Amino acid sequence: MVFGILSLLLLVQTFIRARRRRGISERIRWGSVILVLASLFIYAIVLEKLGFIVSTLLFIAALLMIIERKKWHIVTIIAIISTLAFYIVFQVWLQSNLPKGFWGL
Amino acid sequence: MIKGLMMACLGLILGTIGMDPVNATPRFTFGIRELYDGLTLPAVMMGLFGISEVIENVGAFIKQEVYGGEIKGFLGTREDWKRAAKPIGRGTLTGFFMGIFPGVGSIVPTIISYVVEKKISKHPERFGTGEIEGVAAPEACNNAAVGGTFVPLLSLGIPSNPMTAMLLAALMIFGLHPGPLLIQETPHLFWGVVASMYIGNVMLLVLNLPLIPMWVKVLKIPYSYLYTMILLFCLIGAYSINNSITDVIVMIMAGIFGYLLRKSKYELAPLILAYVLGPIMEPAFRRSLIISKGSFSIFFTHPISAIFMAVTFFMLILPLITKRRVGEGFQQDD
Numbered sequence: 437m438v439f440g441i442l443s444l445l446l447l448v449q450t451f452i453r454a455r456r457r458r459g460i461s462e463r464i465r466w467g468s469v470i471l472v473l474a475s476l477f478i479y480a481i482v483l484e485k486l487g488f489i490v491s492t493l494l495f496i497a498a499l500l501m502i503i504e505r506k507k508w509h510i511v512t513i514i515a516i517i518s519t520l521a522f523y524i525v526f527q528v529w530l531q532s533n534l535p536k537g538f539w540g541l
Numbered sequence: 542m543i544k545g546l547m548m549a550c551l552g553l554i555l556g557t558i559g560m561d562p563v564n565a566t567p568r569f570t571f572g573i574r575e576l577y578d579g580l581t582l583p584a585v586m587m588g589l590f591g592i593s594e595v596i597e598n599v600g601a602f603i604k605q606e607v608y609g610g611e612i613k614g615f616l617g618t619r620e621d622w623k624r625a626a627k628p629i630g631r632g633t634l635t636g637f638f639m640g641i642f643p644g645v646g647s648i649v650p651t652i653i654s655y656v657v658e659k660k661i662s663k664h665p666e667r668f669g670t671g672e673i674e675g676v677a678a679p680e681a682c683n684n685a686a687v688g689g690t691f692v693p694l695l696s697l698g699i700p701s702n703p704m705t706a707m708l709l710a711a712l713m714i715f716g717l718h719p720g721p722l723l724i725q726e727t728p729h730l731f732w733g734v735v736a737s738m739y740i741g742n743v744m745l746l747v748l749n750l751p752l753i754p755m756w757v758k759v760l761k762i763p764y765s766y767l768y769t770m771i772l773l774f775c776l777i778g779a780y781s782i783n784n785s786i787t788d789v790i791v792m793i794m795a796g797i798f799g800y801l802l803r804k805s806k807y808e809l810a811p812l813i814l815a816y817v818l819g820p821i822m823e824p825a826f827r828r829s830l831i832i833s834k835g836s837f838s839i840f841f842t843h844p845i846s847a848i849f850m851a852v853t854f855f856m857l858i859l860p861l862i863t864k865r866r867v868g869e870g871f872q873q874d875d
Contacts, residue, residue: 439550439554440554440569443547443550443551443554446547447801447802447805450805451801451804451805464600464601465599465600465601466600468599468600469596469599469600469800472595472596472599472772473596473793473796473797476592476772476776476793476796477790477793479776479789480776480786480789480790480793481786483776483780483786483789484786492773495769495772495773496769496773499765499768499769499772500765500766500769503599503765504765506765514766518769518770518773522773522777526777526781532777532781533781533784534777534780534781535780535784
């Protein structure tokens with residue numbers, strides 16, 4: 437426990453120090469990073485409630501729409517095609533148990 | 542070196558999450574029942590290597606590079622082959638034998654084989670201008686090192702780089718337990734992998750030479766579509782290990798953690814190595830201590846363990862000596 441906390445502290449310290457040293461030379465798109473992480477967490481929370489198909493559609497749409505700012509019709513087409521592809525590969529072909537939502541999808 | 546050891550310690554700490562192997566006390570679980578079995582290994586690996594890589598690329602401003610030029614003359618001339626034959630042989634041997642050691646990776650053998658070629662060569666001053674010996678040996682070496690990493694993976698279940706870690710995760714998703722018993726229990730899988738290497742390499746040569754221009758086009762798939770798919774593969778993969786959301790959340794957390802470590806230039810390989818070995822090592826360690834009634838001298842007084850202790854100590858000291866020598870070789874010549 438104590439070791440864990442200490443090493444975490446050291447990690448944070450090093451991280452901050454490294455960033456200060458690096459300065460402006462390497463910029464990071466923190467906005468996108470946080471949005472990606474947020475959508476991952478939301479996907480994890482929503483997955484068992486909405487079911488695989490609905491949440492995957494929303495996940496792909498959110499990533500492409502909000503972060504990459506693609507046009508909505510491209511987003512719709514890609515979201516539908518890739519969700520179907522994932523469903524066929526994992527559920528039909530590999531027979532893994534993808535979660536079903538409350539309306540049975 | 543110090544960062545590597547730090548990562549190894551962190552891996553050991555992560556490995557203690559879950560039930561105590563000797564007296565079954567839950568440790569570091571914070572009352573979350575799903576953590577009683579420890580963090581699921583494939584989920585941790587996919588997070589550390591997959592998710593963190595995606596986050597890193599999403600966060601970067603750099604656009605992906607597309608190779609535009611044309612490639613021709615894949616086969617080389619007869620003269621080229623004659624000159625490359627021996628370096629290829631030397632590189633392959635160095636690469637394979639160094640690749641067997643977990644944690645060495647493929648970069649160190651590659652550098653060593655380059656330095657060796659430079660030392661042997663009659664005209665070392667031309668190295669660095671596309672000399673064929675200087676290209677052939679390190680390339681053969683790093684390919685052979687990848688083959689070598691399969692030895693600890695399949696015989697002991699020890700992953701020594703991100704790629705074998707992903708393979709280990711894949712094997713575990715299929716319900717196999719990579720470890721000393723893998724060859725005995727599932728020989729069809731083991732020999733299948735061996736056969737696939739032979740077939741795969743021939744196929745690689747036959748298929749890839751004419752298709753190189755096409756593979757270059759694959760690189761043109763926009764990253765925005767690619768990473769969405771990678772994330773989904775990881776999410777579904779993590780979910781379907783135990784059909785549980787906990788694994789997915791563990792994976793995302795590991796992803797964030799891996800991203801921070803990557804950004805602060807920590808190597809992830811020692812972490813995963815220690816995380817895999819920790820739960821195997823701990824019960825044995827505890828058992829020895831119970832036998833010796835809590836005295837650590839058991840590790841030094843018995844001949845076999847004393848020899849291993851000495852070897853370990855030697856391995857810890859060794860890089861300090863060899864690294865300097867390799868470094869000198871580089872500085873002298875360049």
